[in-house]
Amino acid sequence: MSADIFSLARKRNKCLVGTFATLSNGDIVPCLGLKDFKVGRIDKIYDIFTEDKLLKYWDMSNRYIVQCKDCGLRYDCNDCRSLEIRLGANIDEKITCTR
């Protein structure tokens, strides 16, 4: 892992940071796998940045994930919030770890 990616992982969710998706109904979500986590509307797109609604997901580094926050590998491991949700976890939990 490069120093840049490691530094990014300390502060941000490596998968979600810098992204969002717009659904056909105009809702904006953090990613297409998180359709139930609306952060705004396309006709008011500026609000998702000024109200930090999207930043909450971009900042969801493993250090804020319940099972990962004290793990020595937290900045190395990848993380897919969508997968965890689909498997039954809450937005701040990880159930796919086999460690």
Ligand code: SF4
């Ligand atoms: S997924 Fe498992 S190994 Fe990876 S940081 Fe979380 S607790 Fe540690």
